[in-house]
Amino acid sequence: MEPLTPRIEKLREAVLNAPPFDGAYVGQRLLPALRALERNAGAPLPVLRSRMLAAVISESAAVIRPGELIAGYNYSRADEAVEFETNLRRRTPKSRQRLAAYLEQGCLTVQDKEYILDALDRSEGFYPPEPDLPEAAQAYQNASLGGVVWSPGVSENHTVLGYEKVLRLGFAGLVKKIDAEAAATPAADTEKHTFLACLREVAKSACGLGRRYAQKARELLASCTDEQQRRDLEIIIKVTARVPERPARTFREAVQALWFAHIINTWEDGINANSIGRVDQILYPYYRKDIAAGRITKAEAFELICCLWLKLYRDYDVQQAMVGGLDAAGKDAANDLSYMALDVTEALGFVRCLSVRLHRGSPDALVRRALEVVGRGKGIPFFFNDEVLIPALASNGIAPRDAHDYAAIGCVEITIPGKANPHAVSNRVNLLKCLELALNDGVSMTSGDRLGPATGRAEDFTCIADVVAAYETQTAYFIRLACGESNRLETRYGRLLPMAYKSLLTEGCLRSGRDFNAGGAKYNYHESMPMGIPNVADSLAALDQLVFQEKRYTLAETLNILRGNFADESVRREFLHAAPKFGNDDDRADNWAAYAMAHYCRELRGVKGVSGLGFFAQPFTFLWLIEAGSMTAATPDGRRDGENLAYSVSPMQGRDTGGMTAVLNSIAKLPARMAAGSTSAIIEADPALFEPGRLVHMVTLMKTAVQKGVGQLQFNVVSAETLKKAQERPDEYANLAVRVSGFSQRFCLLDKKLQDHIIARTKHEKM
Amino acid sequence: MDGMIFDIQRFSLDDGPGIRTTVFLKGCGMRCAWCHNPEGLTADPEIMFYPQKCVGCGKCFQLCPNGCHRMEDSSRVFDRTRCVRCGACAAQCWAGALVMTGRCVSAQEVVEEIAKDALFYENSGGGATFSGGEPLRQPDFLLEMLAGCKERGFTCAIETAGQVPWKAFEKVLPLTDLFLYDLKIVDGALHRKMTGAGNERILNNLRRLAGRAKQLIVRTPEIPGVNDTPEEKRRLVETLGSLGRKVEHVYLPYHALGNGKYDSLGMEKPEF
Missing domain, CATH: 3.30.70.20 (Alpha-Beta Plaits)
Known part of the structure; x- marks a missing residue:
């Protein structure tokens, strides 16, 4: 393993010890944006918003820290991200207080702080008020409050843009493209001309971003006496004087341009999950040329990637990077940088998020290296299966030549970099609640409210097919509600949230003259998340086996048991243990899981989107498994009232007892090729599995999982003992990282319920 | 035919090469004081x-x-x-x-369970391992499982302590790719004292097996204060040297993870 250079050690130390708020960044996005908002009052919304972003690019503080090789910060914490949308979210006295407290932590003058708060107050009513909800939206709200569906609807800060264009053409080159498009657009098409002018405004200001950093570096140089720092600044001046305005020529220019391109994206709508994409593919042409020409050594490239990784590492966001996978010709695309990304991740001991794409022909060395890094215990990298996801994308309408280029966003969502608006968190449906409603004639068992259609009294059901028919009716109804709301919001946000920068770096927008958020992307679709597939499977299997086949209980008795939340613990254990459970390679349960997922995917395909490709299934729960579970009554799988749902398509916690091959076989039975939004599964593994002698078996295990069609996989490498200790003495384990729902976070920062959830998960390695 | 097993463990990595499924057959003729699978001792549930x-x-x-x-x-x-x-x-x-x-299962049922991980065996060079208890105490049941595995192209390993009639080995030899042969103690008196059985048959079987087995690994659980003495280790080296074939040997470290099972079974944990 490459050791860290003293420079990187220092930078790493600084990142780890950084206070949660770095004062220099506070207000750097709000202040210029609000000034621009007020300066341009009355301008059409797209113009206004592009000017707000252009102002941030042109006026925010240029910050260069000692020892940095890559300059620039994406200073925009959640507080500013939310406020940036001004009044799309209603402001309250409390939110004003919170913002004021946040601003206090910065280095702003009193006047600037007051200006921000007042300007936000003045902007009250800037956006048109929410119109009266149509009837369908009211039904949606009812169902959402009842715990069945949630539709945030937007693509907010979940993108991978065409950063590669910034490296190849520079923003100056992009301005030329805009001008050419404008020249070819009839003058009468004023809407498109306005749109192009917005893009131009942002691209032009982006041209100047590097120059502002060069200027800052010159100022620092004037008073710098440290020889090393002087050399650093001189190079920063040279690099930033060129990029991102003009094309990158060297690896270092490429890394700097990539970082600039990325931070502008995060300024537009927040850091959160905006991701950088296939970093090994984007940077490789520059790396290869530099290495061939002897302009750079591997060690120098390693140091630059370390710098990029340190930039990406910030609290509470999941800026994914991806390596490996197939190229357009169907060949393995792994290169030196794929391995270097893993080396850097291991050497730093942390990364915000890293994923590796695998296929049948992935080199064993890459799989092995990736698993070694996983074995370090941080659960990273994640694995994505090209053999599943490329066909899934292609069968959902993505051209094969684009499908091969997919990359992860944020947690485990996927997109086509620079070509798609995936609306990655568009909506989610609590399938276990749908089953609850199917067993209770559409009425919530937890609240007594009618949420779904009347599908008959379960007491009258005579076979499992009757239950399934009711479940299908309920599920289909709620899928339509959730997607209807997504469509309503897309229409609304398309008007209210134009995104000039995302439009600039997303294929299709320039040509069509339509914004990224208004269906302009080459591929416009929504990702829709079915939650609780494993619970539905276990519940249907239990009803099938215990009620209809073995007739231990009638369905009426079962309902009474559920309504009573398993008052008799031994009865709960019977439902738990006398029926098969998903995750044990037992078809009697696994087939129900495959059924529930296939049903969801089929139903989704029947739903029309506002524009483009409609809805892609994405069986992923994130941490919402807690919220959804808390609103779902006791279920026949032995789950108590209010308990969590299973994570994504992982077996319900603690119910998979057959070992790792069994759980992988179960997951592989799911129709992952129907889910173009990617599946997600975490399986937990003992650290002993990653020891050198056993790693070869893990490589085989992983490659076999790929061959079998497991869509996406993460490992949680921790021991329950350690976690319990961490729960008792959080201070002593403050650095303990765990995998939680595709999201890297320190264990001690999780709430107790989530900690318990993780501790309870099955350990696959028996003692 | 049916046989008596007490566990099937998938994703086994320590019972032969590659990724394996290990089937534990119930019943054993020895009573080793350090046994970590006491639920495998008697032949009945x-x-x-x-x-x-x-x-x-x-x-x-x-x-x-x-x-x-x-x-x-x-x-x-x-x-x-x-x-x-x-x-x-x-x-x-x-x-x-x-x-x-302990449950009574048909050989076919077991083979079907084993077959679920076929692709993992193929990719890793793994297969099925039959352990126990003493698997060779149910030779016909074992033979039928071996045949089923071979039909599907899986490699087969047997973990045995050798305390069975030679004809049991005769039966399974043609279908067994690897024998993991436990030789616990070479000194006959000490062997009898610590395992409840003499080792004459074990040593004889080992000699005959050495001439016939495709692959043979001799394993010795290293029990502190019992067989880790210099004399016993010397006797072991001599024995291995006299087999007429170079044989791989490994010591298995002693562990106490099975101790809790004695309580669950209502059994006295033997002292040693």
């Missing part, structure tokens, strides 16, 4: 009792025909002296406090 898992539903009080489960002085007791191992209690104990260990 037994009831394991985990009081900490009991939820106090009281079903077993009614289910037991002999009144083994009852309250005495307000504490719950399991009186094994009257237990006939009918399993009526365990069959209804969903809390998992009473568990029947």
Whole structure:
């Protein structure tokens, strides 16, 4: 393993010890944006918003820290991200207080702080008020409050843009493209001309971003006496004087341009999950040329990637990077940088998020290296299966030549970099609640409210097919509600949230003259998340086996048991243990899981989107498994009232007892090729599995999982003992990282319920 | 045909090459003091009792025909002296406090379970391992499982302590790719004392097997204070040297992870 250079050690130390708020960044996005908002009052919304972003690019503080090789910060914490949308979210006295407290932590003058708060107050009513909800939206709200569906609807800060264009053409080159498009657009098409002018405004200001950093570096140089720092600044001046305005020529220019391109994206709508994409593919042409020409050594490239990784590492966001996978010709695309990304991740001991794409022909060395890094215990990298996801994308309408280029966003969502608006968190449906409603004639068992259609009294059901028919009716109804709301919001946000920068770096927008958020992307679709597939499977299997086949209980008795939340613990254990459970390679349960997922995917395909490709299934729960579970009554799988749902398509916690091959076989039975939004599964593994002698078996295990069609996989490498200790003495384990729902976070920062959830998960390695 | 097993463990990495499924056959002729699978000793099903898992539903009080489960002085007791191992209690104990260990299964059923990981074996050079207990105490059942595995192209390993008639080896030899042969103690008297059985047959079988087995690995559990003496180690080296074939040998470190099982089985944990 490459050791860290003293420079990187220092930078790493600084990142780890950084206070949660770095004062220099506070207000750097709000202040210029609000000034621009007020300066341009009355301008059409797209113009206004592009000017707000252009102002941030042109006026925010240029910050260069000692020892940095890559300059620039994406200073925009959640507080500013939310406020940036001004009044799309209603402001309250409390939110004003919170913002004021946040601003206090910065280095702003009193006047600037007051200006921000007042300007936000003045902007009250800037956006048109929410119109009266149509009837369908009211039904949606009812169902959402009842715990069945949630539709945030937007693509907010979940993108991978065409950063590669910034490296190849520079923003100056992009301005030329805009001008050419404008020249070819009839003058009468004023809407498109306005749109192009917005893009131009942002691209032009982006041209100047590097120059502002060069200027800052010159100022620092004037008073710098440290020889090393002087050399650093001189190079920063040279690099930033060129990029991102003009094309990158060297690896270092490429890394700097990539970082600039990325931070502008995060300024537009927040850091959160905006991701950088296939970093090994984007940077490789520059790396290869530099290495061939002897302009750079591997060690120098390693140091630059370390710098990029340190930039990406910030609290509470999941800026994914991806390596490996197939190229357009169907060949393995792994290169030196794929391995270097893993080396850097291991050497730093942390990364915000890293994923590796695998296929049948992935080199064993890459799989092995990736698993070694996983074995370090941080659960990273994640694995994505090209053999599943490329066909899934292609069968959902993505051209094969684009499908091969997919990359992860944020947690485990996927997109086509620079070509798609995936609306990655568009909506989610609590399938276990749908089953609850199917067993209770559409009425919530937890609240007594009618949420779904009347599908008959379960007491009258005579076979499992009757239950399934009711479940299908309920599920289909709620899928339509959730997607209807997504469509309503897309229409609304398309008007209210134009995104000039995302439009600039997303294929299709320039040509069509339509914004990224208004269906302009080459591929416009929504990702829709079915939650609780494993619970539905276990519940249907239990009803099938215990009620209809073995007739231990009638369905009426079962309902009474559920309504009573398993008052008799031994009865709960019977439902738990006398029926098969998903995750044990037992078809009697696994087939129900495959059924529930296939049903969801089929139903989704029947739903029309506002524009483009409609809805892609994405069986992923994130941490919402807690919220959804808390609103779902006791279920026949032995789950108590209010308990969590299973994570994504992982077996319900603690119910998979057959070992790792069994759980992988179960997951592989799911129709992952129907889910173009990617599946997600975490399986937990003992650290002993990653020891050198056993790693070869893990490589085989992983490659076999790929061959079998497991869509996406993460490992949680921790021991329950350690976690319990961490729960008792959080201070002593403050650095303990765990995998939680595709999201890297320190264990001690999780709430107790989530900690318990993780501790309870099955350990696959028996003692 | 049917046989008696007590576990099938998938994703085994320490019972032969590659990724394997290990089948544990019940029943053993030896009584090694350090045994970590005491549930594999007797040939019949037994009831394991985990009081900490009991939820106090009281079903077993009614289910037991002999009144083994009852309250005495307000504490719950399991009186094994009257237990006939009918399993009526365990069959209804969903809390998992009473568990029947040992089940009668057909060779075909086991092979089907093994076959679920076929692709993992193919990709890793793994296969099936038959362990125990002493798998060769059920030679016909074992043979049928081996044949089923071979039909599907899986490699087969047998973990044995060799305390069985040679004709059992004769039966399985053609279908076994690897023998993992436990030789615990070479000194005959010490062997008898610590395992309850002499080692003449074990040594004879080992010599004959050395000439016939496709692949043979001799393994010795290294038991502190028992067989880790210089004399015993020297005797072991001599024995291995006299097999007429270079044989791989490994020591297996002793561990106490199985100790809790003795309590669950109502067994006395032997001292050594």
